[in-house]
Structure formats: C-alpha cells, structure tokens
Amino acid sequence: MDALTALHRCGGSATWAELKGLTNRRGLDKALQLGVxxxxxxxxxxxxxxxxxxxxxxxxxxxxxxxxxLHWGLKMKKEPEHPTVTVPRSRRVDASRREGVQLHRDTLPAGHVFQGVTSLARTVADCARWLPFDEAVCVADSALRSRLVTKEDLRAVVVSLPRTGRSRAMAVVEFADGRAANPFESCLRVIAAQVTGLCAEPQVEIGPHRVDLADRRLRLVIEAESYAFHGSKELFRADVRRYTWLATQQWVVARFLWEDVMHAPERVREALHLLVKTRLACSCLAATGGAPFI
Structure with a gap:
C-alpha cells in the first residue's frame, strides 16, 4: 500500500520499523517530498x-x-478531519471563522497549556470526554505507552474538568492500558470488554511467547492480525510455530483482521461471544468429569 495509507493504518504516527511491513522506502521518500x-x-x-x-x-x-x-505524536483510530481548537468561554467567534474548525469553549488553566497546545495529560482528558469510547482509548493507551504521563497524572486532570463529560473521561482513563501496542489492539480490547464472560488482558506472556490479548481462565488468545507483522518468511514461520505451540498447550487462538476490528466490530463481537460460550461449555464438561478442557 502507499505510504500515506500505511501511516493512517498505524494510527497517524509511526517509525520506519512499523511502516516497512506495509509500504516501501521509495513510496515513503516520495510522500516526504510531496509533503503529505x-x-x-x-x-x-x-x-x-x-x-x-x-x-x-x-x-x-x-x-x-x-x-x-497529533502534536504529541499520539496514535489514534482515525485522524481529525478538521483542526480542533479551544477558545475561552467568553470569546465570540463568528460563524464564518468557525468554518472548517472543531471549536470548543473552556477555561484552560495555565498548567494545561504548553506553547499554544494543550498539555499531554489535558489532551488525553479532552479526547476522553469528546470522542467515542474506542477512539478515546486509543489516544489514552498511546499516551500511557509513551511513559510521558501516568494514570495518576490523567486522573488529576480529569477531576479538574467541568462536570459535563467528567465521568465519561474517567471511564476512559481507568480502562486505558499502556501495554496495548497500537490502536488496532486498543480497539480490539474495547470490543472484547463488551463481551460478557470475557476478561481479555493485553500483552500476555504464555510460556516463551507473548500474545496481543488473552483470557487466562478460558485459555483464549485473541490476536490483532496485521500484514505489518508478517512481512517476511521468518516472521510468518515464527507465528505459525507460535500458534501450533499454543494449541499443544490447550489454548484456542482467535485471529481478527484490521478491517473487521475497525469497520465491522459487531462481527468481531459476535465471534468472541460464541467463543466464550464454547470455552465455558468445555470447562463445565471438564469440571463434571466429561470431555477434557480443550
């Protein structure tokens, strides 16, 4: 795929190591020359x-x-269509000047602004109260992953927010987890959290391997499958051997595509729901002396 599409797929910010499985160096150099x-x-x-x-x-x-x-280099589910700007509550802005801008009004404390941009913690807090839950979690996960802020930092900013949207923002902060590797995994974790009986933890180590998400009780592995991580024969072989080893240890592996997670979450949710039912049924049989837990 072209470099710009690859960058969007990676959440709007990426290193060459993250991009090279999706695009080539020539395409990236061309995009840099064009300024896109x-x-x-x-x-x-x-x-x-x-x-x-x-x-x-x-x-x-x-x-x-x-x-x-974007300024802080955070990864997100999708990039903004228009610039987002916050002005003082008392500021009058004519409709003609608001065109093409996502405008918010708020009183920003001095500590929440750095060189004309909201601070990292305030940025996460604002996204958490303005955006859909999955989009907000992507931003919050990315911020925690950077280790430039902590959950305590985010909580401190959220409690200082206006009452409207505060509980929504706190829910995002409490759910956020810096172990998520990218927006793909963040969105998959949000979907998994909507499935009754499923407790999916990110970046779980199972023996010598690490998986994207796993429910230890159900012995269920949930993988966010991307072309970026199968860009060579060596990586492909390693993944096949990893899944085979997990099967020998009685783990079931569910693999989901980026397109489905991002654009057809109901399909992913239904598949996870059926998997949970199957695994619970197997565990019940094992507990009563029936078929072994597979």
Missing amino acids: IVKHRHGSYALPRDDHRRAAGELCGVVSGLSAA
Whole structure:
C-alpha cells in the first residue's frame, strides 16, 4: 500500500520499523517530498499539522483534542478531519471563522497549556470526554505507552474538568492500558470488554511467547492480525510455530483482521461471544468429569 495509507493504518504516527511491513522506502521518500508526510527529529513519521496551529492562531485559541494528540505524536483510530481548537468561554467567534474548525469553549488553566497546545495529560482528558469510547482509548493507551504521563497524572486532570463529560473521561482513563501496542489492539480490547464472560488482558506472556490479548481462565488468545507483522518468511514461520505451540498447550487462538476490528466490530463481537460460550461449555464438561478442557 502507499505510504500515506500505511501511516493512517498505524494510527497517524509511526517509525520506519512499523511502516516497512506495509509500504516501501521509495513510496515513503516520495510522500516526504510531496509533503503529505513529515519526519520528526526523533525518527518517527507523522501527518503534517501546520493547518492545526494556523487555525488556532487565527482564532487566538489553543490547539486541542485530536489536533493536540497529533502534536504529541499520539496514535489514534482515525485522524481529525478538521483542526480542533479551544477558545475561552467568553470569546465570540463568528460563524464564518468557525468554518472548517472543531471549536470548543473552556477555561484552560495555565498548567494545561504548553506553547499554544494543550498539555499531554489535558489532551488525553479532552479526547476522553469528546470522542467515542474506542477512539478515546486509543489516544489514552498511546499516551500511557509513551511513559510521558501516568494514570495518576490523567486522573488529576480529569477531576479538574467541568462536570459535563467528567465521568465519561474517567471511564476512559481507568480502562486505558499502556501495554496495548497500537490502536488496532486498543480497539480490539474495547470490543472484547463488551463481551460478557470475557476478561481479555493485553500483552500476555504464555510460556516463551507473548500474545496481543488473552483470557487466562478460558485459555483464549485473541490476536490483532496485521500484514505489518508478517512481512517476511521468518516472521510468518515464527507465528505459525507460535500458534501450533499454543494449541499443544490447550489454548484456542482467535485471529481478527484490521478491517473487521475497525469497520465491522459487531462481527468481531459476535465471534468472541460464541467463543466464550464454547470455552465455558468445555470447562463445565471438564469440571463434571466429561470431555477434557480443550
């Protein structure tokens, strides 16, 4: 796939190691030349964001929400269609100036703003109260994964928010987990959390292997399958051997595609629901002396 599509697939920010399984170096170099992708000093690639700062400057506001998440290099389910800007509650902004901008009004404490952009913790908190749950979790997981903020930092900001949206934001923060490797895994974990009887933990070590999600009680492994992680014969062989080993240890492996997780979550949810029913039935048989737990 082309470099821009690959970057979107990776959540809007990625290193070459993350991109090379999806695109080639020539395509990335071309995207850099065209300016549709930019390279940061620390070696990661991202989408350009000059228009986000420009929009905030024109409104005398602060870059916030997903626009601020882009600034901080956070990964997300989908990039913002328009710049997100926060202005003081008393600021009057004509309709013509609001066009093409996602505008929010709030009183931002000085400690929540850094060089015209909401702080990392405030960015996560705002996304948590403004975005759908799965999109907000992607941002929060990414922030925790960066280790630049902790859950305590996020909780402290959330409790200072206006009452509207505060409980919603706290729910996102409590669910967030920095062990999730990317937005694909974050969204899969959100879907799994909606399935009764399933307790999926991210990045679980099983013997010599690490899996994306696992329910230890049900011995159920849930994998977010991406072309990026099967870009060579060696990686493909390693995965096949890993799944075979898990089967010998009586684990069932469910593998889900990016397209289904991101665009057909009901299909994933139904499959997980049926798997839970099957595994619970097997465990009941084993407990009563019937067929062994498989």
